[in-house]
Amino acid sequence: MQESVWTQDIELPERKKLDRDLRTDVCIIGAGLAGILTGFLLKAQGMSVAIIDAEKIGSGQTRNTTAKITSQHGVKYSELIRDFGPSAAWQYAQANEMAISRYEKIIFSKKIDCDFKRCDAYLYTKSDKEKLEKEADAAKTSGIPAELTQETELPFPVKAALRFPNQATFHPLKFIRGLSEELEIYEHTRALDIGKSVVKTEGGNIQADEIVFACHFPFVNIPGYYFSRMHQERSYVIGLENVSRMNNYYYGIDRDGLSFRYAGKYMLLGGAGHRTGEHGRKERYSELRRHASIFWPESRAVFQWSAQDCITPDGIPYIGTFSEKRPNWHLATGFAKWGMTSSMISAEAITNQILNRPNEMMEIFSPGREVSTSAILSMMKDGAHTVMDFSQYIIPDTGKKTCTHMGCPLSWNPEEETYECPCHGSRFDKDGKLLNGPAQKDLAR
Ligand SMILES: Cc1cc2nc3c(=O)[nH]c(=O)nc-3n(C[C@H](O)[C@H](O)[C@H](O)COP(=O)(O)OP(=O)(O)OC[C@H]3O[C@@H](n4cnc5c(N)ncnc54)[C@H](O)[C@@H]3O)c2cc1C
Missing domain, CATH: 3.50.50.60 (FAD/NAD(P)-binding domain)
Structure with missing residues (x-):
């Protein structure tokens, strides 16, 4: 479904x-x-x-x-310290930690029944222990009591895992x-x-x-x-039955890393991300189901869905x-x-x-903050994408649908049955109805 x-x-x-x-x-x-x-x-x-x-x-x-409420955002703090220095990394960490406490306060004071639960968040690696060690130091410099370990609830051994204590989950709706x-x-x-x-x-x-x-x-x-x-990136999730409960959640930092988060009686397994509009031929849900069948042979996928988010250059x-x-x-x-x-x-x-x-x-x-060197490189990459995508427009292909935002040629995602814009991430269903912005109009019929 x-x-x-x-x-x-x-x-x-x-x-x-x-x-x-x-x-x-x-x-x-x-x-x-x-x-x-x-x-x-x-x-x-x-x-x-x-x-x-x-x-x-x-x-x-x-x-x-997947509704993990956490200050652990992948390998974040070593990048923040490298690009903006320790005080900026501290700001980022403290703002996110305060956000978790603020959720707890609102939920308890308003008595909102939304399955809020405190738990730990882990990053894991099967190959690059050094990268996680560096991230552990950076997180501690940013004021987070992070801890390296090899003990996890994952269905495979890891080289290292990095624990952020006292994070949270809830039911977003x-x-x-x-x-x-x-x-x-x-x-x-x-x-x-x-x-x-x-x-x-x-x-x-x-x-x-x-x-x-x-x-x-x-x-x-x-x-x-x-x-x-900004550009947008899409990721995929399957919800599995017959998997024993995990109390904490996990996010892989390797190229093929996955996301593990238990909700109700389902394991939510996520990953297979890509830039929106550049799905290639890969079958994303099958890839996740293949992992699941190895980790938990008794499991059964009862949900599948995807989502996307906006990514800034830094x-x-x-x-x-x-x-x-x-x-x-x-x-x-x-x-x-x-x-x-x-x-x-x-x-x-x-x-x-x-x-x-x-x-x-x-x-x-701040949207007007200084642009870091790595952000400039990322913006150049984004610019190149847009030029490449527009160049298809200059070489006319009469069968190609174009986005109602800025006219970029759309690509077809067969798994989701959607037209997607590789420049800015707008999406349309197979009949041309707008699904996601920045476009604001349906495709012409
Ligand atoms: C697979 C996946 C898993 C994720 N898991 C996590 C996680 O575990 N933890 C975490 O912190 N984050 C997670 N995220 C990110 C998180 O889900 C999003 O960042 C967040 O939901 C965005 O909320 P929003 O309110 O900004 O946007 P939205 O929820 O998209 O809300 C924007 C609203 O604006 C409306 N809108 C758009 N244009 C107009 C218009 N012109 N006029 C009126 N309304 C308009 C839309 O209809 C929409 O309802 C995940 C993202 C993905 C892709």
Whole structure:
């Protein structure tokens, strides 16, 4: 079944479409985790907030996550120290650790029944022990009590594993159901155009002093130019029965590394990632099922789904002012498949920004931050991709569908039966219906 495990045991109440003009302090575009959390924090401070979503609450990447709430984001801290220095790595670590505690506080104070559980997070390697040793030192320098070990619950031996204690998991849709109860949300209300202080939709215009882009990939091209500063990557997950419980979760740092996370009575096995639009001929779900049959011969795949996330050149989210030209526009994107803590960090930072409160330790997330050397290299690679993809456009192929965002030729993903844009990651179903932005329109029939 091509639906995530989270959609099985929950119904989110329907919200109506916007059908009139509105005036509000803040308009939030996007009712995923980032948008709902931001709306919740702002409303708690007495602001009037209207949230709109082109589809339904939580219907974007949030319903397809694996929902590990963690400050362990792959081999992150050695890269942060290399590119930005130890104080930036410290900022990143502390912001993420605080995000975990903030979830716990909100869930307990609001009594949200969402399976929140503290556990440990592990990185593992089957080959590169040295890399993990370096990451262990970097994590400790960043203030995380990380610990190297060889003991894991994985179904194979490892060269090394790196444990971050006291991380967490939850059910993302149960959480946003609880949090969104008292929020003013309009579903099936797409932001079509944005003026300085107005969000235009089919059913009415929203006048707002502040506008928050929590729509995954910001669809406004200028100012900001985020289309040239991000790409998207897609990953696949299968949900397996008949696998004994794992209490903690695991993420492989080798080229063929996998993600292991237990939820309810299912093992969620993830991996086989690729840049959106560049799926090649590989059969991603079969690859995951092949691994599962080796690890747990008795297991049976009962769910399969995929999702994608925005990746910035330095792998750090863009959280803060959208552009100097638009100081009242705020942005939360580029979560690089670690959007649980990043959504909380965004919600807190944007709330502080709107309330004119100091935002401590946020420079590392600023969309206007300095570009590191490795980020420049990554941007050059991204630029080359776009040029290559556009060159197919110059050599006309009349059968090729092109993206409604910036005209890039689309490629066909046979496993998902979707047209995908290799430049910026927009997706369309086989009939041309828009699935993921930054494009905002269906394909021409
Ligand atoms: C396979 C996979 C596994 C993952 N696992 C984890 C994990 O274990 N831990 C972790 O921290 N992160 C994980 N992530 C990342 C995480 O799921 C995402 O970063 C997060 O869900 C993004 O939330 P969001 O609110 O920014 O976006 P979304 O949930 O996509 O919400 C954006 C919303 O904006 C709406 N929208 C778009 N355009 C418009 C418009 N013009 N007008 C109105 N609405 C609009 C969409 O309909 C959508 O509902 C994973 C990602 C992948 C790909």
